[in-house]
Amino acid sequence: MFKAVDKNKIFDSNKKFLNNLNKDYDYFCEKVSRLNIDIKALKKKISSLNLALPSWGLGTGGTRFGRFPGLGEPRNIFEKIEDCGVVNDLVGIASSVSPHFPWDNVEDYKALKDHATSYGIKFDVVNSNSFQDQINQKYSYKFGSLTNPDKSIRQQAVELNIECINKGKTLGSKGLTVWIADGGNFPGQQNFSKALSYYIESMQKIYKFLPKDWKILLEHKPYEPSFYSTVINDWGTSYICAKELGEKAMCLVDLGHHLPNTNIEMIVSRLIDLKKLGGFHFNDSKFGDDDLDTGSINPYELFLIFNEIVCAFDQKKISNMSYMIDQSHNVTDPIESLLQSSNEIISAYIKSLLVDQKKLTNLQKENDIIGANILLKQAFNTGVSALINKTRYENNNAIEPIYTYRELNYKKEKSKIRIQNKKNNPGIV
Numbered sequence: 001m002f003k004a005v006d007k008n009k010i011f012d013s014n015k016k017f018l019n020n021l022n023k024d025y026d027y028f029c030e031k032v033s034r035l036n037i038d039i040k041a042l043k044k045k046i047s048s049l050n051l052a053l054p055s056w057g058l059g060t061g062g063t064r065f066g067r068f069p070g071l072g073e074p075r076n077i078f079e080k081i082e083d084c085g086v087v088n089d090l091v092g093i094a095s096s097v098s099p100h101f102p103w104d105n106v107e108d109y110k111a112l113k114d115h116a117t118s119y120g121i122k123f124d125v126v127n128s129n130s131f132q133d134q135i136n137q138k139y140s141y142k143f144g145s146l147t148n149p150d151k152s153i154r155q156q157a158v159e160l161n162i163e164c165i166n167k168g169k170t171l172g173s174k175g176l177t178v179w180i181a182d183g184g185n186f187p188g189q190q191n192f193s194k195a196l197s198y199y200i201e202s203m204q205k206i207y208k209f210l211p212k213d214w215k216i217l218l219e220h221k222p223y224e225p226s227f228y229s230t231v232i233n234d235w236g237t238s239y240i241c242a243k244e245l246g247e248k249a250m251c252l253v254d255l256g257h258h259l260p261n262t263n264i265e266m267i268v269s270r271l272i273d274l275k276k277l278g279g280f281h282f283n284d285s286k287f288g289d290d291d292l293d294t295g296s297i298n299p300y301e302l303f304l305i306f307n308e309i310v311c312a313f314d315q316k317k318i319s320n321m322s323y324m325i326d327q328s329h330n331v332t333d334p335i336e337s338l339l340q341s342s343n344e345i346i347s348a349y350i351k352s353l354l355v356d357q358k359k360l361t362n363l364q365k366e367n368d369i370i371g372a373n374i375l376l377k378q379a380f381n382t383g384v385s386a387l388i389n390k391t392r393y394e395n396n397n398a399i400e401p402i403y404t405y406r407e408l409n410y411k412k413e414k415s416k417i418r419i420q421n422k423k424n425n426p427g428i429v
């Protein structure tokens, strides 16, 4: 399925890199053969990874200081799906989109599904937005949604989530992610205890509407936009709520939703052991929920997170995981950021598969701290791009996705059709 990008253009572009790729790949094979690693199995792992793209991440993001629209950016969910098609045709591991409602509301969801299918794109989990007011909405979420002290407002937010489930059912989605902005900006503003019990009560109402084969993912975040207290502020609170709700409720870890220096890989391990880790929102950060491109700041952290996941899969503690990229592309072409991020994610994943877990366990038993550290670093420092690029080539995707993408002049071409409205658009998307 190559509708967004002409397959021949990928083929022609790949020709330039093939010679060097083959040399690098041979070197890689020779190197890992000494480590007793099954290259075929690694290639299979690369091809079967799926990263969902966030519909909102295809548009240019912004900060509260402004937004600088990019050339030829998509104007609606249909155009965003075309752009997802471009990303997936080039990298081959991003064949689904995660929509956000009501941002992505359309009249005909069946038509939206057909449109996506024609680009080889499926629908991943749906997301609900009760953190902004929409036109024609009866009550405001200014003072909260699922945890608002006013019962009618809580009910309105519950109904919004039920609508999301219904839209998702038509689209073929299998889950709902709930992140709420509820909390307080001032001491005394909110009764902590009541807010949490309202959350559980509201979520229980939503949970009842989940189809049998769906899951509901609970996303925590320590602050923003509530800067004094946030209702679902950390993984512990998220875990308690997921446990209270039932087996379809799982916790989602957004890498940016932790206070600086938090050991995220340990949180991942804890949630795995508690059987409540359901998925990830990948991004990177320097200060807080920066929503920077995955692996752009701390690729080692990403590797350590995958090390925990891979180990848990090995030990059959988990059998599936939902992976999504959640970034805000303020100053880059979102397509380039997504291509680059998917590369960072697959690299961290493959490097973590190079860790000899048995050796690591023995080193830990012997308290060989430096030995264990070297073992991890050796895997992390192994260049895996030749293997990844070769696999992409064999799957008819691009050896060098960003290079090929630039050759297409895609956004320049699209800018002739995608006429933007010239309104000044403040704020985050």
Ligand code: PSV
Pocket (backbone or CB within 6 Å): 056, 127, 179, 219, 221, 254, 281, 289, 326, 429
């Ligand atoms: C909130 O910061 C978040 O991470 C949630 O996943 C939202 O759904 C998304 O960003 C978009 O605002």
Ligand code: MN
Pocket (backbone or CB within 6 Å): 179, 219, 254, 281, 326
């Ligand atoms: Mn998120």
